[in-house]
Amino acid sequence: MKNVSRREAMETIIAGGAGIALSGLTTAEAQTTAPPVARVFGGQHQPKPLSFEPAKLKGLSEKLIRSHHENNYGGAVKALNTVEQRLAAMLADKDLPAYIYGDLKREELVRTGSVVLHEIYFGNLGGDGKAAGDVLNAIKQHWGSYEQWEAEFKRTGNGLGGGSGWVIFAHNFHTGELHNYWSWDHMHNAPFSRPLLAMDMYEHAYHMDYGAAAAKYVDAFMQNIKWEEVNRRFTNAQKASAAM
Numbered sequence: 001m002k003n004v005s006r007r008e009a010m011e012t013i014i015a016g017g018a019g020i021a022l023s024g025l026t027t028a029e030a031q032t033t034a035p036p037v038a039r040v041f042g043g044q045h046q047p048k049p050l051s052f053e054p055a056k057l058k059g060l061s062e063k064l065i066r067s068h069h070e071n072n073y074g075g076a077v078k079a080l081n082t083v084e085q086r087l088a089a090m091l092a093d094k095d096l097p098a099y100i101y102g103d104l105k106r107e108e109l110v111r112t113g114s115v116v117l118h119e120i121y122f123g124n125l126g127g128d129g130k131a132a133g134d135v136l137n138a139i140k141q142h143w144g145s146y147e148q149w150e151a152e153f154k155r156t157g158n159g160l161g162g163g164s165g166w167v168i169f170a171h172n173f174h175t176g177e178l179h180n181y182w183s184w185d186h187m188h189n190a191p192f193s194r195p196l197l198a199m200d201m202y203e204h205a206y207h208m209d210y211g212a213a214a215a216k217y218v219d220a221f222m223q224n225i226k227w228e229e230v231n232r233r234f235t236n237a238q239k240a241s242a243a244m
Contacts, residue, residue, distance in 0.1 A: 052126025161214025
C-alpha cells in the first residue's frame with residue numbers, strides 16, 4: 001500500500017476526498033446545522049483585481065503577472081474558501097478527532113497568509129520604483145541611507161532565491177522599529193508587525209521570465225515598487241501605533 005504523507009492527506013481533505021466523509025455535510029447543510037459561530041467561515045472571499053496595467057511593468061512580463069495573479073493568488077483565494085467551508089461543516093461533528101480539525105486549522109493559516117501577502121504584493125506593484133515620502137525619511141533614520149536599506153532588502157530576497165518565501169519590510173508595533181523580515185512561507189511574519197512592502201520569492205513569481213536567475217527578478221521588482229502605496233501603509237501604521 002502506498003504511504004500517504006500528512007500533507008497529501010490534508011490536500012485530500014481540502015479537495016473533498018474520502019477524509020471529508022467525517023463530516024458528510026454540504027455547505028448548505030452546514031449553514032443550517034452548524035452553530036452561529038460558523039458565519040466566520042463564510043468561504044466567500046473574492047480575488048481583488050490588479051490595480052495597474054501589467055503590460056507596463058519594467059522587466060516583468062504581462063504573461064508572468066497575469067499567471068501569478070490568476071493561478072497562484074486566485075488559487076489561494078479558492079483554497080481559503082474551501083477550507084472555511086469545510087471548517088464550518090466540521091463544527092457540527094462533535095465526534096471529530098481534534099488532530100483532524102487542527103490540521104485543517106493549519107491550512108486555514110497557510111491559505112489566509114497566502115491571500116493576504118499576495119494582495120499586499122500586487123498592491124505595491126505598478127510604480128516607478130522611486131522611494132519618497134515619510135517612509136523614505138524613516139528608512140534613512142533606521143538604516144542610515146536608502147541605499148543600505150535597499151541592499152539589505154535585496155540580499156534577503158536573494159537568500160530566498162531557488163527556494164520559497166517572502167521578504168517583508170514591516171513596521172513592528174511592539175518594538176516601534178522598521179525591519180526587513182525573512183519569511184520562508186505564508187505563515188511567518190514577525191508578531192505584531194504591519195507589512196509595508198512584500199516581495200514574493202516563490203519561483204512562480206519569476207521563473208517564467210528569469211528561470212533560476214532570482215537575482216534578476218529582485219532587481220526588476222525594485223524598479224516597479226509603488227512607493228505611494230508603501231508610504232500610505234506606513235502612515236496608517238504610524239497612526240495606529242500612536243493610538244495604542
